[in-house]
Amino acid sequence: MTKARCNDMFDLSGRVALVTGGSRGIGKAACIALAQYGADVVVTGISSGNQATVDEINRMGRKSIFVRCDVSNPEDSKNAVATAVKEFGRLDILVNNAGTATVEPAEDTPVEEYDRVMAVNLRGLFFMCQAAGKAMIEAKRGGRIINIGSIFGRVGSEIGASVYHASKGGIVVLTRALACEWAKYGILVNAIGPGFIKTEMTKSIEEAPELYRLLRDRHALKRFGTPEEVAGAVVYFASDASRFVTGQNLYIDGGFTAW
Numbered sequence: 001m002t003k004a005r006c007n008d009m010f011d012l013s014g015r016v017a018l019v020t021g022g023s024r025g026i027g028k029a030a031c032i033a034l035a036q037y038g039a040d041v042v043v044t045g046i047s048s049g050n051q052a053t054v055d056e057i058n059r060m061g062r063k064s065i066f067v068r069c070d071v072s073n074p075e076d077s078k079n080a081v082a083t084a085v086k087e088f089g090r091l092d093i094l095v096n097n098a099g100t101a102t103v104e105p106a107e108d109t110p111v112e113e114y115d116r117v118m119a120v121n122l123r124g125l126f127f128m129c130q131a132a133g134k135a136m137i138e139a140k141r142g143g144r145i146i147n148i149g150s151i152f153g154r155v156g157s158e159i160g161a162s163v164y165h166a167s168k169g170g171i172v173v174l175t176r177a178l179a180c181e182w183a184k185y186g187i188l189v190n191a192i193g194p195g196f197i198k199t200e201m202t203k204s205i206e207e208a209p210e211l212y213r214l215l216r217d218r219h220a221l222k223r224f225g226t227p228e229e230v231a232g233a234v235v236y237f238a239s240d241a242s243r244f245v246t247g248q249n250l251y252i253d254g255g256f257t258a259w
């Protein structure tokens, strides 16, 4: 295969993507990478940081808007999808990136904390899939749904993240279930399981030398990753390069799960 044909497989020109949590970290890197490969991007989230991502994409010559969307509110998710379809005329790619974490010993985790994490990481992700899936089914053009899970959806840990583990584990099998259910509509659903990535979410870990060393050394590559190192997999799952792939969970984890 020539290099040009190889590049064509990743071309996203004319496609419209919606990313949840585009203000920073992995979500922002995903937005920029999708735009670099030609997609227009609906950036969603809560904070003002999302507008900076929109501005960066606009400077690249791609179309982008910010739609406020708290994924724990299914009405916000419906509105974000409806706005994407209204403003861009279509929705081809959904990246469910928005996420939150908690660190509490399992024996002391309050009900409110359990509900807060699940409302974003699993319930929020499900209703975003539902809203986007419905629009994709109606449009009859198929689509791509990319769920950001975690290595913690596969392995346990002793650090007091049991609720986070549960939410991310749910994403893995939800991804498989939706892949089976929506294959008949040409909607491919895959997940990405990052290892530890240098973002706001992991800042407190990097600031705790002992915990940082412990977790860093569980990666075969002996380092945390960067958001950009996750974004390549997002482009892959969004593009024709993965057109025979659905229901999969790809670990981008520097070998954390290879032991």
Ligand code: NDP
Pocket (backbone or CB within 6 Å): 020, 021, 022, 023, 024, 025, 026, 027, 044, 045, 046, 047, 048, 049, 050, 069, 070, 071, 072, 097, 098, 099, 100, 120, 148, 149, 150, 151, 193, 194, 195, 196, 197, 198, 199, 200, 201, 202
């Ligand atoms: P950050 O904490 O840097 O960013 C989180 C993003 O999620 C922000 O853009 C934030 O938006 C958004 N967000 C949080 N809550 C909501 C909500 N209720 N509604 C909409 N948006 C929300 O996290 P990362 O970039 O590190 O993580 C991104 C994803 O990757 C998460 O799902 C996380 O679980 C997962 N992940 C991260 C790993 C890591 O090591 N960093 C490892 C494995 C998985 P806003 O700024 O608008 O509030």
